[in-house]
Amino acid sequence: MTQLLQRLVLPTETTTEPLLYARFDGTTKLVPGGAVLQDGAEVSFDTSFGVFAAGRWSRITTVNALAVRVRASGVGIAQVVGVSPRGETVVATEPLPQGEGSPVFIEFSLPNLQSTPYGTYFVRVLAQGGEVCMTGGEWVSADAPAHDVKLSLSITTFNRQEYVRKTVGNVLELERSIDVLRGRVRVFVVDNAQNVTFDAPADAPLQVVPNGNLGGAGGFARGLIELRKQGWATHVLFMDDDITLEPEALVRTMALFANARDPKLCVHGAMLSEERPWLQFEAGSEYSFRSIYPLQALGREDDLRKRELAVVDAPEIPFDYTAWWYTAFPISITNENPLPVFVRGDDVAFGLMHTGKHSVTLNGVIVWHADFGLKNNPSSLFYESRNLALVDTLVFDKHHWWNLAYRFASFGFRNLFSMRYSSTEYMLKGLDAFLAGPSEWMKIDHAALHDELRKCAEEKPAPLTAELAAIEPRKRRPKALRAFGFLFAVVSVGGYIIPRPLRLRGYGVGPIDARAVGVATLRNRMLYRHDRIADGYVVERDTKRFFSLLGQVAKSITAIAFSYGRLKREYRAMYPEMVSTEAWEARFTAGMKR
Numbered sequence: 001m002t003q004l005l006q007r008l009v010l011p012t013e014t015t016t017e018p019l020l021y022a023r024f025d026g027t028t029k030l031v032p033g034g035a036v037l038q039d040g041a042e043v044s045f046d047t048s049f050g051v052f053a054a055g056r057w058s059r060i061t062t063v064n065a066l067a068v069r070v071r072a073s074g075v076g077i078a079q080v081v082g083v084s085p086r087g088e089t090v091v092a093t094e095p096l097p098q099g100e101g102s103p104v105f106i107e108f109s110l111p112n113l114q115s116t117p118y119g120t121y122f123v124r125v126l127a128q129g130g131e132v133c134m135t136g137g138e139w140v141s142a143d144a145p146a147h148d149v150k151l152s153l154s155i156t157t158f159n160r161q162e163y164v165r166k167t168v169g170n171v172l173e174l175e176r177s178i179d180v181l182r183g184r185v186r187v188f189v190v191d192n193a194q195n196v197t198f199d200a201p202a203d204a205p206l207q208v209v210p211n212g213n214l215g216g217a218g219g220f221a222r223g224l225i226e227l228r229k230q231g232w233a234t235h236v237l238f239m240d241d242d243i244t245l246e247p248e249a250l251v252r253t254m255a256l257f258a259n260a261r262d263p264k265l266c267v268h269g270a271m272l273s274e275e276r277p278w279l280q281f282e283a284g285s286e287y288s289f290r291s292i293y294p295l296q297a298l299g300r301e302d303d304l305r306k307r308e309l310a311v312v313d314a315p316e317i318p319f320d321y322t323a324w325w326y327t328a329f330p331i332s333i334t335n336e337n338p339l340p341v342f343v344r345g346d347d348v349a350f351g352l353m354h355t356g357k358h359s360v361t362l363n364g365v366i367v368w369h370a371d372f373g374l375k376n377n378p379s380s381l382f383y384e385s386r387n388l389a390l391v392d393t394l395v396f397d398k399h400h401w402w403n404l405a406y407r408f409a410s411f412g413f414r415n416l417f418s419m420r421y422s423s424t425e426y427m428l429k430g431l432d433a434f435l436a437g438p439s440e441w442m443k444i445d446h447a448a449l450h451d452e453l454r455k456c457a458e459e460k461p462a463p464l465t466a467e468l469a470a471i472e473p474r475k476r477r478p479k480a481l482r483a484f485g486f487l488f489a490v491v492s493v494g495g496y497i498i499p500r501p502l503r504l505r506g507y508g509v510g511p512i513d514a515r516a517v518g519v520a521t522l523r524n525r526m527l528y529r530h531d532r533i534a535d536g537y538v539v540e541r542d543t544k545r546f547f548s549l550l551g552q553v554a555k556s557i558t559a560i561a562f563s564y565g566r567l568k569r570e571y572r573a574m575y576p577e578m579v580s581t582e583a584w585e586a587r588f589t590a591g592m593k594r
Helices: 054-060 161-177 215-230 248-259 307-311 346-358 378-395 401-417 421-435 446-453 479-491 543-578 581-593
Strands: 003-008 023-025 028-031 034-037 042-044 066-084 087-095 104-110 120-141 151-157 185-191 206-210 235-239 243-245 266-268 270-273 280-282 285-287 295-297 327-330 366-369 504-511 523-529 535-540
Touching (some): 003 066, 003 248, 034 042, 054 120, 151 161, 161 185, 161 243, 161 248, 206 215, 215 235, 215 446, 235 248, 248 266, 248 327, 266 346, 346 378, 378 401, 378 446, 401 543, 421 543, 446 581
Parallel strands (some): 151 185, 151 235, 185 206, 270 366, 504 523
Antiparallel strands (some): 003 120, 023 042, 034 120, 042 120, 066 087, 066 120, 235 327, 266 327, 270 280, 285 295, 523 535
């Protein structure tokens, strides 16, 4: 039996960033299903999605016998190049078959993976003396799989029909067209809006379950509980509904699971930007409960077009948690369900407790997602304030009241000093919800609460007027200058003790996802705008509102100090009930009655 490990995927005419897939030199033309190279041209797969990460495969799997099949024909050659710390070496070369007909496979057997000196391999095809047609290829192994894998995607959706239909269609097509996936991949869609339909054959491995709007946490909990009951899947893939999936990610994920050394291996898909499809937003994350901003993304701002990033054998970096836009894990890794937090932090807790320490990434296992700066608003800060306090309380024994107070005070003051009054108000509401304790949490009608939170009309990104769009985004200031601006803001109480005539006229400008404290200190109005598209919002100085909220923040810090110890004991005692299947099924029933 030959295992498929990963494929050589060529870009198409509609591919947004071809350099993620292959590099072309010379006269080439993309055609349906492949590429045609004229004499002297070449295509190489020394790219982020194209390389075979031999070092990572050898460390985290039992694969040893390794081969690559290149599907091409014409007047030219195919090569396999190995990359080691000493440089790059052509380890195999074969002439392409000539003659009429479709391209055929040329197979290269490579040194045993577990002892190879190369950390990375890539394929290169060159046209030498005539035309060459290439239609792809595949990395394979003659080793028997170590595990029998059956993967069920669990997708939670709420009114994202355009995205989720495309994703599901791509997955079903992949399952039909690749032998090793047929009968081993299913799709389970939890429809929180109860209105999505799919144009799929009746016998397609697709199940759609209507659900009350219990957020991402409720949708993924429903999927996990139902898949456990069905007993078919060995592994589950949590996936958001508003992403664009690279289908090849499933091929590689299945192969990693089938050959994993660690039976608890979890696979995380990196997230790339839809607006800049070569830019990496996150490839796993660390979590520091002592920090103001505890979520610390790995690989942030990496340009995946860069060859040096693609060919290097990078060691695996330990994760704390993985986000649910693409997190795959063994269904047996835990009997627990997600926390009932609706959104923001559900994946953090699950990762910290169960999947994070077993997680890896792999090149080509990715999704694209819209910029998170466009999704952030005051209501999201309610969830972050409430939910991350719960996560810290449950997960970290050394998390104390002063850690929570420090984060809340620091972030609260940053919001106030940058004129984000609504954000401060919603942070206070979130903290109050946490301070109410677990018994009140268990009574929450999550859908009704979310509907109420969404009524906030302030600080929400929207298309700017022509006048505001003409204001250029502000470039990020040097760290020393930002530190001075923050210190000046503290000394001048956010500029509120500066007489109005001494403040600068016009708009201060800050990034849409930042707190521009130093800029806001000498302004009466701030424009927070996206740096690439004309979306943003305006806030204005309000002295009365500022001092009122400042007093509320101080009062809340006192409440944290006096109640945190008791709350930590109560939340931990209530945790098994909060995540129990019985409690979730009661929520499912109540949600469907709304």
